[in-house]
Amino acid sequence: MIVVTGATGNVGRSLVRTLAATGEKVRATSRGISARDVPDGVDWRRADLADVESLRATFDGARALFLQSGGASAHLLDPGAILDAAGAGGVERVVLLSSQGVATRPDSPSHGALMRSIEDAVRRSGVEWTILRPGGFASNTYAWADSVRTSRTVAAPFGDVGLPVIDPADIAEVAATALRDPADIAEVAATALRDPAHAGRVHELTGPALITPRQQTEALAAALGTPIRFTEQTPDEARAQLLHFMPEPVADTTLAILGEPTPEEARVSPDAERILGRAPHTYAEWARRNGAAFR
Template sequence: MIVVTGATGNVGRELVRRLIEAGESVTAVARHVTAVPDGVRALAADLTDPDSLRPALDGADALFLMLPGDVLGARDGVSKVVDLARLSGVRRVVLLTSQSAASRPESAGHGQRVLEFEEDVRRSGMEWTIVRPGGIASNAFAWAESIRTGRTMAAPFAEVGLPLVDPDDIAAVAAAVLREPAAHQGRIYELTGPELVNPRQIAAAIGAALGEPVEFVEQTREQARAQMLTFMPEPVVDGTLAILGEPNERELRISPDVEDVLGRRPNPFSAWAERNVVAFR
């Protein structure tokens, strides 16, 4: 039995689908688990309340553990989830963290916390693999409403590109790791897309998928900061703006890891936009 946390999200939903298609038995976990494929055991649990995961972990062999935003502030809770998994007999964990563990290890809002969670898993005594994506293509859902209603997209740093990774590629790597653990044990994979894509190109790719132009409106850093502060804590906002505006060498690097694990190139942003065009229509 493989337990997938975050099972209804961009990554988890596709991971559950892939595992079920491959004949694995899967328990899907989220706070509200809706619309899972046939054959999946669905259990509601909250990662900030480790005890709520007991029924899901009971009898499980493997755990895909992701750390949604509200969990990142709760290290004790995550340590308890890891302890509980080991005590429940789980033998291996695939942990989804973030490239910031390597690119911004000193950043309080990013790498530092992520590294602490990774350390908990590495010291757990269970077999582990860590998957560190860079920026995820599905962040573009943030512009779905403005594109749907006004065919406009506002963002800062129009010309600064990052190698955005398709969440389906993250799911495909996680599925491969969960299905062939021996080949991936103790490995850390950094996952990126195949090319740098900047906000202006994001607007153009979504416009191309729609068959209609999307107007790009460049925000100042301050405008973007004010908007982000309405839904993110300040250190996370400043860390995120630093990555978006002044990415360092590590954040600009095209990683070979998706191709090494899957034997094919990662998907470009345009493929994600075409598959998800309905959200922008």
């Protein structure tokens, strides 16, 4: 049994479907999950990562755990207690969804220090572990969906600064590979082509190429078959917008990444392609697959 936390999120939802399609026994969990959120045959349980007692029955009989790091609620988690409960339930392998910011923004309270503390708890847990550190998600542009639907416009800062954003479905596929037993995967021939080892590894996950907000807008327009006008926000305008749903330190670090990415944040990592055996999806491919959200 593989437990997937954050199972209704952009990565978790894809991961549940990917694992279920390969015949794995999956238990999906999140605070608001229901039967309509999971494929047939997937066990689902409502539980809250911030409430360890709600997780104990979810972990019972599981051998592997996908641990979503909590997103905006990460500061509410007790990762040591979560991992203790997982171990008591039988979990022997953990794949943690962390953040590239652990390495690139170590002084950031949200992107660096907080995520590092969760990673450290995983390393100390005594179970086999793999840590995933993605950069920006292609799905972050869901924030544009309302303006695209209503006025065919996108407003974003730093219109010509590119980052190698990654499709959450690719993160999910990497996680699925790390969660499954090697014996479950027909990789005898593939082993010669790529390194399948995940235990004790940190994988940095990015998309295949840099793409700017202006280029993302063009890709969305092509996917929808209609023009979309791009307007570049000032940093102050963007900050005011972010503060509606982000704490101030998170908003400031987010703007720093978007406007002045470090060389590491602008680097295309080879890890996703090495693990998947193919190039990760482009933003344009993500837009074509998810265009309905913007129509």
